[in-house]
Amino acid sequence: DAMVIQNPRYQVTQFGKPVTLSCSQTLNHNVMYWYQQKSSQAPKLLFHYYDKDFNNEADTPDNFQSRRPNTSFCFLDIRSPGLGDAAMYLCATSRDLDTQYFGPGTRLTVL
Amino acid sequence: GENVEQHPSTLSVQEGDSAVIKCTYSDSASNYFPWYKQELGKRPQLIIDIRSNVGEKKDQRIAVTLNKTAKHFSLHITETQPEDSAVYFCAASKGALNTGFQKLVFGTGTRLLVSP
Numbered sequence: 001d002a003m004v005i006q007n008p009r010y011q012v013t014q015f016g017k018p019v020t021l022s023c024s025q026t027l028n029h030n031v032m033y034w035y036q037q038k039s040s041q042a043p044k045l046l047f048h049y050y051d052k053d054f055n056n057e058a059d060t061p062d063n064f065q066s067r068r069p070n071t072s073f074c075f076l077d078i079r080s081p082g083l084g085d086a087a088m089y090l091c092a093t094s095r096d097l098d099t100q101y102f103g104p105g106t107r108l109t110v111l
Numbered sequence: 112g113e114n115v116e117q118h119p120s121t122l123s124v125q126e127g128d129s130a131v132i133k134c135t136y137s138d139s140a141s142n143y144f145p146w147y148k149q150e151l152g153k154r155p156q157l158i159i160d161i162r163s164n165v166g167e168k169k170d171q172r173i174a175v176t177l178n179k180t181a182k183h184f185s186l187h188i189t190e191t192q193p194e195d196s197a198v199y200f201c202a203a204s205k206g207a208l209n210t211g212f213q214k215l216v217f218g219t220g221t222r223l224l225v226s227p
Contacts, residue, residue, distance in 0.1 A: 031212045042200055042217035043155065050212050090154065097206040097213055099145065102154040 003027050004103035006091050012109045013081050021076040021106045023091030032074040033100065034066060035090040043090055049074060078108075086110045113138040115203050117218025125226055130191050132221045134201035135183040141203040143213055144177060144184045149220075150197045158199075159186070191225045198222050 005024045013019040023032065030051050035043035047056045049068045063085070065077040078085055091103040114137040124130050136144075142163040147155035161168045161175045161184065168175050174187040188195055198220045206213035 033212075040220075042220055043215075044217075045214060048212055048214075055212075094213060097143070099157055099160065100213060100215065102147075102156070104154045107152075 004091060004093055004101055006089075006103040006106050008106060009104060010107050010109070012111060013078075014111050015082065016080045019078050019081055019108065021078075021089050021108070023074045023076070023103055024072050025091075025093045025103075026072070027093055027095075027101065028071065029093035029095045029101075030071070031094045031096065032068060033092040033094075034064075034074070034076050035092065035102075037088040037090055037105070039087075046076070081108070081110045083110050113141060113203055113205065113216040115201060115216050115218040117201050117221055119221060120219065121222045121224070123224045123226065124191050126191060126193060128191055128225075130186075130188045130195070130223055130225075132186045132199055132201070132223070133183060134185070134203075134218050135181075136203040136216075137182065138203070138205060139179075139182060140205045143204040143206055144175070145202050145204075145215070146175060146186050147200045147202065147217075148197045149200065155200060188223075191223075193225050193227050196223055196225045 007022050033048040034046045037043045046060045067075045088105045090105045092100040094100045117134045145160035148158045149155045159173050159175050172189045177184040200220050201218040202215040204213040204215050
């Protein structure tokens with residue numbers, strides 16, 4: 001049973017062309033996270049939603065935005081992707097302070 | 112802020128041997144320490160976690176130990192199998208009830224290779 005779903009699994013975009021990645025969950029978790037993971041590196045937290053409250057990490061570029069229209073869905077918008085934004089983007093969810101469960105990720109390629 | 116160091120970066124063992132991965136953290140307020148296994152191209156999967164009120168936790172072939180005084184924690188895998196081959200990440204967090212979420216700070220990862 002899928003718990004954290006990410007679409008698409010692979011996304012190719014052009015330099016500067018906006019792109020949106022989506023995440024949905026069937027766990028009814030109140031916290032949703034977006035991580036960026038570059039090759040051979042650890043996941044890096046970009047931001048998270050605690051319920052409807054958005055919390056940005058201090059070093060997350062302005063180019064990255066997020067929306068959470070309801071409990072189940074969360075979107076990552078990259079307004080003007082650069083070559084350095086090519087990475088795996090991981091969505092995770094948790095109930096408050098409990099375990100974080102990761103989705104399968106979306107691999108973003110920027111041409 | 113929190114800093115997590117992880118060693119070794121690469122670990123090669125023979126099937127059946129034990130493997131130990133060590134992490135140290137800097138923030139004494141950290142209270143939650145998960146370990147994730149990530150196979151190539153796949154999601155990180157939680158394999159075991161420990162909270163600061165516990166010194167050791169076991170789950171079949173996997174165990175985690177925590178030394179709060181020294182600020183280090185370790186993952187122990189016994190009777191390793193080829194399917195244990197993956198990258199393992201430790202993480203530390205100081206989730207608080209008033210913030211309601213865990214900010215995981217990850218180690219740099221250990222690539223474990225188990226040879227048949």
